[in-house]
Amino acid sequence: MTESARPTLSDVAARAGVSASTASLAFSGSGPVSGATKQKVLAAAAELGYAGPDPRAQSLRRGRSGIVGVVLEERVRAAFLDPVKIQMLDGITEGLASLGAGLLLLTDTGEAGGNAVGIESAPVDAVVLVGCSPRLGQSVEVLRRRGIPSVAIEGDAGDGIPKISIDNREATRRGAEYLRELGHADVALVTLPFDAARTRGPLTPDLELGSTAETASERLAGARDVFPEATGRVAGASSIEEGLEAGRALLADPSHRPTAIIAQSDLLAAGVIQAADELGIAVPGELSVLGFDGIRVDGLQHDLTTLVQPSVAKGRAAGEAVVSLLAGDSPRSVCFTSVLHVGDTTAAPSR
Amino acid sequence: MTESARPTLSDVAARAGVSASTASLAFSGSGPVSGATKQKVLAAAAELGYAGPDPRAQSLRRGRSGIVGVVLEERVRAAFLDPVKIQMLDGITEGLASLGAGLLLLTDTGEAGGNAVGIESAPVDAVVLVGCSPRLGQSVEVLRRRGIPSVAIEGDAGDGIPKISIDNREATRRGAEYLRELGHADVALVTLPFDAARTRGPLTPDLELGSTAETASERLAGARDVFPEATGRVAGASSIEEGLEAGRALLADPSHRPTAIIAQSDLLAAGVIQAADELGIAVPGELSVLGFDGIRVDGLQHDLTTLVQPSVAKGRAAGEAVVSLLAGDSPRSVCFTSVLHVGDTTAAPSR
DNA sequence: CATCGACCTCGAATCGATTCGAGGGCTGCG
DNA sequence: CGCAGCCCTCGAATCGATTCGAGGTCGATG
Known part of the structure; x- marks a missing residue:
């Protein structure tokens, strides 16, 4: 009599003296079931x-x-x-x-391990692709084959996949113009990774041309719109650590030192500033630093000059697009606008 | 010939001229399948x-x-x-x-909306209960009925549920003793919420006795071990905002002002410090503040004196306990130790 | 009193893949 | 040439719930 395994709907139905189908109706509430029967089942x-x-x-x-x-x-821990x-x-949750x-x-x-739940075998109804993923193309293909509706935040996913983005190129251009107006001419860049391997190092034409990361490319293009000759370093990720490393490389040689650095994220910018601190370079006195994102960076003493993007609104738009997709509609892509926030990390070059 | 719906394994099997079972074998790799057949199926x-x-x-x-x-x-957004x-x-991911x-x-x-995926209807193999949840009891009951193996971080979940915790009471006591050694006698508290309603306000015996939040109670007990008469405010959550509000309430009256405040989290402590700043009270000159957690608080100019707990290790232990549970073992509960970090927010009272 | 209709309840098919035991074909040896 | 044995493939049952159409019962009405 005592079932050791967990009871199933059939067990319940049997005990209540009704059929499994009736029990199901009683539970789900859909369909006509008499009050008495429902009580019995419950x-x-x-x-x-x-x-x-x-x-x-x-x-x-x-x-x-x-x-x-x-x-x-990235790895979940990195994203956090x-x-x-x-x-x-x-x-998105909103x-x-x-x-x-x-x-x-x-x-x-x-590919994860054999039984791992990856993008190719997750029981999901829809998916939000977050971040400027270099592997986006492969992910999209998998999702398309599986027939899973998707929304992409930052990164072109192709036909039928709504895209939530910001004005990466325009915004960066505005930031760069601001630097130029301040009088900067010798500007270096610290970019996000361009490829799936997250190659770190000098910014080379090879890397630029082989880019699979739209966000990095767009922001680069915006900077080049103003400073066509600008070059710099490619970071391996958006982190203070990576920014620090890139900053050290760019600032190491006192004879070839830029007057301003355009970083493609606030964390990278914070790392650059840290590098400047290490080397005794005053910010913004001797070096101006421009970031991107508009977050508050932990431990940073400066009010970073940066391009503030509406991150939460992007997520919300993506969530709403998913709802719309699952309802059978075809939501449109959305492009948000970033705003230049002038803090205390930029100033006219000391020359 | 053209299937409009997505193909199933049977479709593939039919097309390959084999049975569904063989196709399954070919895909999963388990079981003997000839190379030729496997190729056909693929x-x-x-x-x-x-x-x-x-x-x-x-x-x-x-x-x-x-x-x-x-x-x-909490809501996902709050947890983030x-x-x-x-x-x-x-x-945990580690x-x-x-x-x-x-x-x-x-x-x-x-209870979430009708079709919502909540704790009572999520297709999960196991669960990690994170945080000192006042509703823990109810969650555990649901999980037990569903037969889902669980691990609890902070919060007693009862029989058979491994518990990952820290020495909340001991640690707080150590912090409180440090304050007493500095010469403090008039100490106020800012606690985490005690009940599911997250009642905010003065710390009353009613609230303490009706507590369903073990972490808050334990830390309170640790403080009382040293300052038996201490009272204070209950915050509605662990946030700077809530700490600010509690701090204002505790510090508003200049004639009854504690010389030290023990906050049950670093965020609360940061809020208290912010309140002190607003009121022109010097920290640590006129007010010492003790936190708990050992995180870096965004925007905080101080090096907070706090009890540093190994958060990542706790998560990792919980993840490993889940692995162990799913393997059929019975992992043991673990209790980590916190370390008092003396920063610059505590000093001897001014008089 | 008989028949129609409404309201419940039930049976059976289905979702898509896995798994175990059975059977069939081929090879090699006696 | 015949038979044993092995390797591969197949059928059928199963996981647990949902859903649609059919059938049954009871009440009401002519």
């Missing part, structure tokens, strides 16, 4: 300790799992360290709120 | 654009979904704002790495 369920329908079976039958995947380009990502996640869907964190870093 | 799959087995069907059949739930006590939570999540499981973010805030 009572039987309570007696057996039935915890409700198995979500696995439900999702097979219904064809929906109620889970939305969030694909991060990036305030921009967190803000976007925050926005945008998805009406669905009541769970958020499954996925990463895009190649 | 070729057919490629032609049909078959994207691999449906994870929903797999998880039904296998009884495992490859997903581990992380239950946060708490650096301690992020560090723990980080640790600990779970060997499983290759996906991480599903869940919240514990009452």
Whole structure:
């Protein structure tokens, strides 16, 4: 009599003296079931300790799992360290709120182990691709084959995939123009990675041409719109650490030192400033630093001059686009605008 | 001939001229399949654009979904704002790495909408309960009924649920003793919420006795071990905002002003310091502030005196406990030790 | 009193893949 | 040439719930 395994709907139905189908109706509430029957079923369920329908079976039958995947380009731990990502996640949950869907964190870093839940085998109803992922192309292909509706934040995903983006090129150009107006002519860049390998080092034409990272390329183009000859370093990620390394490389030689550095993220900018501090270079006295994102950087003493992007709004728009897709509509792409915030890390060059 | 719906394994099998079972073997790799057959199947799959087995069907059949739930006590957005939570999540992914499981973010805030994926209906193989959740009891009951293995970080979950914790009481006592040794006698407290309603306001015996939040109670007890008469304010959450409000309340009256405040989290401590700044009270000159957590607080100019807890290690231990549970073992509870870090927010009282 | 209709309840098919035991064909040896 | 044995493939059952159409029962009305 005592079932050792967990009870199923059939067990409950049997105990209540009704058929499985009726029990199902009683639970889901859809369909006409008499009050008495419903009570019987619920009572039987309570007696057996039935915890409700198995979500696995439900999702097979219904064809929906109620889970939305969030694909991060990095290891989860790395994404958590990036305030921009967190803000976007925050926005995504807001945008998805009406669905009541769970958020499954996925990463895009190649094939995982055999039984791992990766982008190619996650029980998700839709997916939000977050971040300027160099591997985006491959991810999109997998999702297309699986028929999973997707939304991309930053990064062109091709036909039918709504894209939530910002004016990377325009914004950077505005920032660069501001530097030029201040009088800067010798400007160096610290960019986000261009390829899937996250190659770190000098910014070379090879890397630029082989770029698979739209965001990095766009921001680069914006800077080049104003400073066509500008070159610099490619960071391996958006982090203070990487910015520090790039900053050291750019500032090491006192005879070839730029008067300003355009970093493609605030964290990189913070790293550059840290490098300047190490080398005794005054910011903004001897070096102006421009960031991108508009986050508050932990431990940074400066009010960074930066391009403030609406990260939360981006996430929210992505979440809403998912809702729309699952409702069968075809949401449009959205492009947000960034705003130049002038802080205390930029000034006229000392010459 | 052209299937409009996505192909299934049977379609592939039919196209390859084999049975569905053989096709399954060919895909999963388990079981003896001749090379030629395997090739045929893979070729057919490629032609049909078959994207691999449906994870929903797999998880039904296998009884495992490859997903581990992380239950946060707050809205996801709130958790993302708490650096301690992020560090723990980080640790959890590390600990779970060997499983290759996906991480599903869940919240514990009452019943969600009808079709929402909540703790009572998420397709997860195991769950990590994160944070000192006042609703923990109810969550545990649901999970027990569902037969989902669980691990709790901070918060007693009862029989058979491994608990990952720190020495909340001991640590707070050590911090309090340090304050007493400095000469403080008039100490006020700012605590985390005690109940599910997150009641905010004066710290009353009623609230203390009705506590469902073990962490808050333990830290309170540690403080009382040294300052039995200490009282103070209960915050509605761990945030700078809440700390600010509590700090204002505690410091408003110049005639009854404590010489030190023990906050139950660094964010609360940062808020208290902000309140002191507003009121022109020097820290640590006129007011000493003790925190808990050991995170770097964004924008805080001080080196906070605090009890540093190993957040990442806690998460990692929880992840490893989940792996162990799923392997059929019975992992033991773990209790980590916090370390008092003396920064520049504590000093001897001015008189 | 008989028949029609409304309201419930039930059976059976289905979602897509996995798995185990059985059977069939081929090879090699006696 | 015949038979044993092995390797591969197949059928069928199963995971647990949902859903649609059919059938049954009871009440109401002519």
